[in-house]
Amino acid sequence: MNISEFIPQEITKEIENTSFTWQTPSNIALVKYWGKTNPQIPKNASISFTLNNCHTITTVDFQKKSKSELDATSYTQIDFDLFFEGKKKEEFKPKIAEFFKRVQAYCPYIFDYKMTINSENSFPHSSGIASSASGLSAIAMCLMSLEKQLNPALENEFINKKASFLARLGSGSASRSIEGPLVVWGKNSSVEDSSDLFGVKFNKKVAAIFNNYQDAILLVDKGEKQVSSTVGHNLMNNHAYAKVRFEDANKNLENMAMILQNGDVKAFVSLVESEALTLHAMMMTSHPYFILMKPNTLKIIDKIWQYRVENESNICFTLDAGANVHVLYPENEKESVNAFIAKELAVFCQNNQYILDNVGLGAKQL
Ligand code: PMV
Numbered sequence: 001m002n003i004s005e006f007i008p009q010e011i012t013k014e015i016e017n018t019s020f021t022w023q024t025p026s027n028i029a030l031v032k033y034w035g036k037t038n039p040q041i042p043k044n045a046s047i048s049f050t051l052n053n054c055h056t057i058t059t060v061d062f063q064k065k066s067k068s069e070l071d072a073t074s075y076t077q078i079d080f081d082l083f084f085e086g087k088k089k090e091e092f093k094p095k096i097a098e099f100f101k102r103v104q105a106y107c108p109y110i111f112d113y114k115m116t117i118n119s120e121n122s123f124p125h126s127s128g129i130a131s132s133a134s135g136l137s138a139i140a141m142c143l144m145s146l147e148k149q150l151n152p153a154l155e156n157e158f159i160n161k162k163a164s165f166l167a168r169l170g171s172g173s174a175s176r177s178i179e180g181p182l183v184v185w186g187k188n189s190s191v192e193d194s195s196d197l198f199g200v201k202f203n204k205k206v207a208a209i210f211n212n213y214q215d216a217i218l219l220v221d222k223g224e225k226q227v228s229s230t231v232g233h234n235l236m237n238n239h240a241y242a243k244v245r246f247e248d249a250n251k252n253l254e255n256m257a258m259i260l261q262n263g264d265v266k267a268f269v270s271l272v273e274s275e276a277l278t279l280h281a282m283m284m285t286s287h288p289y290f291i292l293m294k295p296n297t298l299k300i301i302d303k304i305w306q307y308r309v310e311n312e313s314n315i316c317f318t319l320d321a322g323a324n325v326h327v328l329y330p331e332n333e334k335e336s337v338n339a340f341i342a343k344e345l346a347v348f349c350q351n352n353q354y355i356l357d358n359v360g361l362g363a364k365q366l
Pocket of ligand 1: 031046173
């Protein structure tokens with residue numbers, strides 16, 4: 001697909017004031033994206049589970065500007081207000097302003113409206129859970145709802161694809177937060193239709209063991225990240241091991257595509273954990289180097305490994321760009337693993353906080 005297909009050709013309707021609300025999820029990568037070129041093109045393909053309980057709910061009110069307002073700004077000003085959990089948040093505006101700048105060529109209608117964005121997360125604010133994936137995918141869905149009103153001929157398949165394309169321009173991993181339960185982003189020969197431009201649903205038949213997979217997110221450190229993901233991605237340029245990493249990640253994605261179909265859960269465990277540790281190894285071997293794990297991250301990993309051996313369990317962990325641990329396990333181990341988390345892992349979390357989640361199906365209009 002060519003990016004020009006995302007530039008609207010015709011606007012067939014006049015819409016004055018309208019409003020949309022979308023709930024979009026967070027996601028957790030099994031094969032990680034780390035390293036990109038402009039504009040948000042991944043250096044390797046990635047695949048993630050879409051989450052169910054960790055989500056953002058966003059309403060965007062669109063109010064058509066008057067002709068005189070539009071004339072006064074030469075039709076080039078993007079106007080919006082942003083509220084987070086009911087409060088005006090000036091400090092979040094630059095990121096969203098940058099997002100609108102990146103998508104304006106594909107959504108030229110945004111110049112015609114004054115937008116009021118109201119957003120809230122289901123997970124605690126500054127919990128260290130990346131809110132950019134769910135936050136930007138929610139705004140992308142609201143933009144696509146407006147586009148659909150302006151051009152009712154648009155089909156749902158295109159709407160999801162373009163929403164993922166737009167979300168990606170805000171934050172790469174947000175491209176994987178439109179659909180579920182598994183989404184691939186980045187061109188990879190083992191997944192037909194995969195693209196560097198948007199996420200696609202992994203549409204092969206997945207083995208039963210991976211249905212309704214569980215993800216407990218252990219909130220080890222809720223502080224601000226010392227290194228933003230933008231800086232982290234950039235450190236992969238000129239990284240001594242980058243070339244090998246990108247090749248390995250693409251091979252890992254091919255293997256993961258097989259594993260998800262053949263149900264080899266032991267291979268899943270080993271690939272997922274290796275991906276998490278490789279991501280952090282890239283951070284530790286970049287210049288400047290940095291460590292996002294905390295002592296409790298390692299204590300939890302140690303406990304998980306011990307539990308796995310002692311209970312012949314298929315529990316495993318993954319990490320994103322932070323200290324929190326995502327504990328992944330099949331649904332048939334839910335009861336025993338949840339008890340283990342409550343009894344043995346919660347003590348390593350800030351204020352004993354963790355979130356029990358499971359795999360979900362993607363964006364929902366409310
Ligand atoms: O979407 P970004 O730019 O915040 O990058 C996210 C990168 C990781 O979460 C570390 C991995 C991934 O694939 O989600």
